[in-house]
Amino acid sequence: MWGIEARNAAIANHYFAVGINRIGTETYPNEFTSGNNKKAHNDFGHFYGSSYVAAPDGSRTPPLSRTRDGLLITELDLNMCQQIKDVWGFTMTGRHSLYADLLKKYASLDFIPQQVSANNAKK
Structure with missing residues (x-):
């Protein structure tokens, strides 16, 4: 899953995304x-x-090492963001008013989040 998480975010949002992870324990x-x-x-x-950079078209850089520290440097063509938006048009079908309503609900001072813990889990 790690290899596609940032790619999915980049494709869905028409922006570059970075999958960042460290090494060690x-x-x-x-x-x-x-x-x-x-x-x-x-x-x-x-x-x-295995950190990597994903582009809005789904391409990605090779990952960094799984066992050694590293530094990833790459070039980004920021024009690709608009080009992909124009071609794929995912945002045209977005239901942004629903997101606004949910954000308003969750940001209200009287909102009580659902809490999941081992004590109330089904056995």
């Missing part, structure tokens, strides 16, 4: 649970690098 002084009914742990797991 991160640990914390305090244990925590991940809500998956497994034992508490203090590591966040391994990070696999």
Whole structure:
């Protein structure tokens, strides 16, 4: 999935998108649970690098290393954003008023978000 996440965002939004990931393992002084009914742990797991840049036409750069730090430098043709918008026209069928209504609802001071935790999950 990692190899297509930023590509999907770039295509859907007609902009360049960057999939950013680091390498190595991160640990914390305090244990925590991940809500998956497994034992508490203090590591966040391994990070696999492979950062890349995706273009609005779905193309992408080769990824960086999965095991070594790296720096990705690439050229972007920003005119491609408008060219792809003109050809594919995804935004013409967008239902932006629905997004505005949802944003207004979720940004209101009295909004109570749904909370999912191990305590109220079905067993």
